[in-house]
Amino acid sequence: MSAPQHDPELFDELMRAERRRRPVGRVAVAVGMGVFVRAGVLIFRAVTRTTPGERLPAGEVHGLDVTAGQCFWSPTGSGEVDVLLTSCTGRHTAEAFAVLPLAAGEYALYQQTLDRCTAVARPIPGARVQVMTPFLESSKQQAVCYYRFAAEMTAPVR
CATH class of the missing domain: 1.20.5 (Single alpha-helices involved in coiled-coils or other helix-helix interfaces)
Known part of the structure; x- marks a missing residue:
């Protein structure tokens, strides 16, 4: 053979x-x-x-309801999460700096949305840019860009 x-x-x-x-x-x-x-x-x-649209405890909001300039305790993950709002002069670990509109039915990939946030962010020492994005069944057509600080802050970024 x-x-x-x-x-x-x-x-x-x-x-x-x-x-x-x-x-x-x-x-x-x-x-x-x-x-x-x-x-x-x-x-x-x-x-x-918790489910989308339900009432949250005092001080908590759905992450996609955060507006630019608001400070909060940063979520541990990405996506559509609930956050605890705080005063920017109080202790906080994150500050929203932009809300990006998404087209109807658009559910951008996380990295693409993060790149859009990074493009409009200022370099902040000790902070990294992060984003909260909606899930498919969300009624929110926006993404929230925020700075995640390495240490607790007690003042706004400005």
């Missing part, structure tokens, strides 16, 4: 098929991450018994 011969045309066709398959892999990873984040939010809402 002889060893099988190498078929260069078959090899080239297999490589082309593999290259076509790779972008689907990236999309699948992105969708999987979206599902993972969404599951985390649903679990959080189940544990804390």
Whole structure:
């Protein structure tokens, strides 16, 4: 019995098929991450018994209701979360600096929205730019850009 011969045309066709398959892999990873984040939010809402549109305890607001110039305790994750508003002269870990409108039905990828926020941000020592974005079923068509400070602040950025 002889060893099988190498078929260069078959090899080239297999490589082309593999290259076509790779972008689907990236999309699948992105969708999987979206599902993972969404599951985390649903679990959080189940544990804390909060749903969009319900009344929150005094001082708390839905993250997408924050306006530019308001200070708050920064959420631990990204997405549509509830935050505790504070005075900018009191202790806080975040300050909103812009609210970006999103087109109807537009649910921009997190990185694209973060890039838009970074483009309008000022460099602030000891702070990084972050963004709160809506989920698919949200009625909010906006994203909130904010500075997340490395240490507690007791004054506004201005």
